[in-house]
Amino acid sequence: MEPIRREALVQAIIDExxxxxxxxxxxxxxAARAGMSSALAHHYFGKKDQMFLAAMRHIxxxxxxxxxxxxxxxxxxxxxxxxxxxxxFAQSCFTQPTVNAWMFFYAQAQASPEAARLLxxxxxxxxxxxxxxxxxxxDDPVRVAEATAATIDGIYLRAAFDVQHLSxxxxxxxxxxxxxxxxxxx
Amino acid sequence: MEPIRREALVQAIIDExxxxxxxxxxxxxxAARAGMSSALAHHYFGKKDQMFLAAMRHIxxxxxxxxxxxxxxxxxxxxxxxxxxxxxFAQSCFTQPTVNAWMFFYAQAQASPEAARLLxxxxxxxxxxxxxxxxxxxDDPVRVAEATAATIDGIYLRAAFDVQHLSxxxxxxxxxxxxxxxxxxx
DNA sequence: TTTTCTTGATTGACTAATCAATAAAGAGAG
DNA sequence: CTCTCTTTATTGATTAGTCAATCAAGAAAA
Numbered sequence: 001m002e003p004i005r006r007e008a009l010v011q012a013i014i015d016e017x018x019x020x021x022x023x024x025x026x027x028x029x030x031a032a033r034a035g036m037s038s039a040l041a042h043h044y045f046g047k048k049d050q051m052f053l054a055a056m057r058h059i060x061x062x063x064x065x066x067x068x069x070x071x072x073x074x075x076x077x078x079x080x081x082x083x084x085x086x087x088x089f090a091q092s093c094f095t096q097p098t099v100n101a102w103m104f105f106y107a108q109a110q111a112s113p114e115a116a117r118l119l120x121x122x123x124x125x126x127x128x129x130x131x132x133x134x135x136x137x138x139d140d141p142v143r144v145a146e147a148t149a150a151t152i153d154g155i156y157l158r159a160a161f162d163v164q165h166l167s168x169x170x171x172x173x174x175x176x177x178x179x180x181x182x183x184x185x186x
Numbered sequence: 187m188e189p190i191r192r193e194a195l196v197q198a199i200i201d202e203x204x205x206x207x208x209x210x211x212x213x214x215x216x217a218a219r220a221g222m223s224s225a226l227a228h229h230y231f232g233k234k235d236q237m238f239l240a241a242m243r244h245i246x247x248x249x250x251x252x253x254x255x256x257x258x259x260x261x262x263x264x265x266x267x268x269x270x271x272x273x274x275f276a277q278s279c280f281t282q283p284t285v286n287a288w289m290f291f292y293a294q295a296q297a298s299p300e301a302a303r304l305l306x307x308x309x310x311x312x313x314x315x316x317x318x319x320x321x322x323x324x325d326d327p328v329r330v331a332e333a334t335a336a337t338i339d340g341i342y343l344r345a346a347f348d349v350q351h352l353s354x355x356x357x358x359x360x361x362x363x364x365x366x367x368x369x370x371x372x
Numbered sequence: 373t374t375t376t377c378t379t380g381a382t383t384g385a386c387t388a389a390t391c392a393a394t395a396a397a398g399a400g401a402g
Numbered sequence: 403c404t405c406t407c408t409t410t411a412t413t414g415a416t417t418a419g420t421c422a423a424t425c426a427a428g429a430a431a432a
Contacts, residue, residue: 001377021297026421037379042423100296107293109347110286111207119347146344147337147363154340158332161295161305177333180366187411212387223413228389 005044006054008034013055018097023052023104053114056105059098060122066090067129080133082175084126088152089159089171099160123149137182144181151177191230192240194220199241204283209238209290239300242291245284246308252276253315266319268361270312274338275345275357285346309335323368330367337363 012034016025027048028038045051070083070090092098109115130145138144155170198220202211213234214224231237256269256276278284295301316331324330341356 005377023293027423028421038422039379039381039424040377043378046423048422103293103296106343106346107209107289110289116347123344123347143359143362147359150340150344150359151333151337151363152340153343154336154338157292157339157343158309158336160292161302161309173329173333173336176329177337177363177367180369181363183366191411213389214387224388225390225413225415226411229412232389234388 002044005034005036005040008036009041009045009051010055010058013051014059014097014101017055017100017104018095021100023108027051049112049114052104052108053112053118055101056115056118059093059101060118063087063093063122064125066092067125071129077133077136081130081137081178084129084133085148085152085174085178086171088126088156088174089169094159099156102156103160126152144178147181148174148178188230191220191222191226194222195227195231195237196241196244199237200245200283200287203241203286203290204281207286209294213237235298235300238290238294239298239304241287242301242304245279245287246304249273249279249308250311252278253311257315263319263322267316267323267364270315270319271334271338271360271364272357274312274342274360275355280345285342288342289346312338330364333367334360334364 009030012030013025016030016033017023026038027041030051031038031041034041041051042048045054067084067087070087071080074080074083087093105115105119109119126149127145130148131141134141134144134148151174155173159170195216198216199211202216202219203209212224213227216237217224217227220227227237228234231240253270253273256273257266260266260269273279291301291305295305312335313331316334317327320327320330320334337360341359345356
């Protein structure tokens with residue numbers, strides 16, 4: 001029973017953040033969306049912030065799966081690079097509730113050490129994936145990786161607000177930036 | 187008296203966000219930091235969210251001044267470009283409390299139309315400044331401007347968490363990315 | 373019968389916002 | 403200059419509402 005309840009609650013909190021656009025959602029409303037009482041939610045998660053952290057872990061796990069499966073099929077360094085970037089803009093990472101949760105995650109990571117730890121985990125993974133893919137492609141992979149990671153996050157951030165305003169798909173913009181950095185003018 | 191109190195409160199809310207790392211700061215604590223009662227804070231600002239919006243307007247105004255004064259001295263398109271980017275990483279835009287406030291601003295902008303309006307204002311200004319500077323430098327200024335803006339926000343975002351981890355100054359990274367896009371390999 | 377689930381009800385704490393009341397500061401009128 | 407009168411500034415106390423977290427007790431399952 002426990003795993004079912006936990007998963008339902010995790011999904012409910014993500015949906016609720018998406019629906020209300022805020023983190024200040026009463027536990028009772030989250031629990032109601034998941035079809036249970038607030039007491040039961042507390043029973044399984046203890047403090048409320050654990051619920052949000054569980055939701056972020058879920059989002060990060062999904063993201064990680066997306067990257068891994070994309071990388072598994074990539075044979076060349078260039079293909080790996082493309083795979084990482086495209087995965088960052090995959091459908092599953094780009095739903096309204098997920099993007100909302102990310103914004104609150106950034107805010108939360110400033111006060112909650114646990115959230116900060118999770119965020120650094122994401123950042124380190126992205127960085128190391130990029131460096132690995134870039135090593136055969138440039139003589140300063142760290143620098144290019146940093147710039148690429150920043151561009152990914154920045155595009156994600158902007159897409160979070162005016163999704164249609166970007167003239168191009170997010171991944172295409174990032175890819176063309178990276179191409180420029182690799183001296184391969186578009 | 188009113189303008190003095192307002193300014194003190196705006197500064198206090200920014201400092202308090204920086205100190206506590208959270209937006210859930212009681213009005214009473216903000217007021218105390220500004221040396222007055224919570225009732226007085228409400229007297230001048232009405233609802234609490236107006237206080238935060240005033241603080242963001244203050245931060246945005248400061249940022250705008252920074253950009254304008256940098257642009258005023260720039261004579262060439264290239265100098266304008268550099269000025270915009272460097273201004274985004276100016277000391278005054280980069281204090282711990284200011285960066286914290288930005289993170290909450292992003293989160294807030296998802297639920298508060300007023301905050302969203304402010305955020306779009308910032309984004310539009312940055313975009314138009316960049317396009318103007320880039321027009322003589324490339325044949326697709328809009329695309330390059332979008333990528334540049336995203337990279338600025340992305341670097342800012344990352345610097346918000348591990349300030350020392352970046353191998354280089356934020357503005358230098360952005361500049362080298364832009365140089366690449368303009369076909370001027372570093 | 374013991375363990376796992378489940379909840380209604382309660383507690384306890386916190387806080388935004390308001391209000392009534394006090395102090396201070398000007399602003400003319402004599 | 404001094405005495406009202408009005409406006410502005412200021413706060414302590416109160417209100418009213420919210421909500422996280424707990425608990426005791428009941429239902430289900432093993």
